[in-house]
Amino acid sequence: MKTVQEKIAYLRGLLEGSKFYGDDAGTQAIWEQVLAIFDDLGRSVNVLGIGLDELAEYVEAIDGDLMDLEDEIYGEEEDEFIEMECPECGEAVSFEEEFLYDDDVQITCPECGGVVYQGDEFFDSDEQPEDLDFE
Ligand SMILES: [Zn+2]
Structure with missing residues (x-):
């Protein structure tokens, strides 16, 4: 699967080859701004994703520790x-x-x-x- 960055780069290529990109600096500046915003958003999403993975790993570790603690406190089973x-x-x-x-x-x-x-x-x-x- 393509990353957001790759899709933005592809979109940039399409734009620059199309008539939408315009001939004047003003129109091109607008497109550059739009692409820059997409790029920022894409990077933010990637950073969030990495942060979320780390958080999920951390929560899993806490969950495991909590289970150990619960076993310790409540006992795995009552002694018969x-x-x-x-x-x-x-x-x-x-x-x-x-x-x-x-x-x-x-x-x-x-x-x-x-x-x-x-x-x-x-x-x-x-x-x-x-x-x-x-x-
Ligand atoms: Zn006896």
Whole structure:
């Protein structure tokens, strides 16, 4: 697509080759003035367009930051709590559901210390066999 400047240059060429441009300096001065105004307007529109692009980019960045901030303030989702019964003493123990998706976590009963939930890959360093024989 042609820019406004290119269209004005083309129009100038057409004018100068036509009878409208006139033979006298007075008529030509009027056309020059009209073309100069078009040219100014064209440049202004280009500058506005560039400014608008920058502004749009900036607003997009602010929007992204705002979304992060909203997540931070309101939380992405409420933490869900679940309740399990301690197999040792029957105490109801509640903990964040998130822990269920952790493989290396262990939930113990606050009453008796019994293991309420243990992830598949939980490794208790206290239960490590102490005497390893490498022979
Ligand atoms: Zn217990």
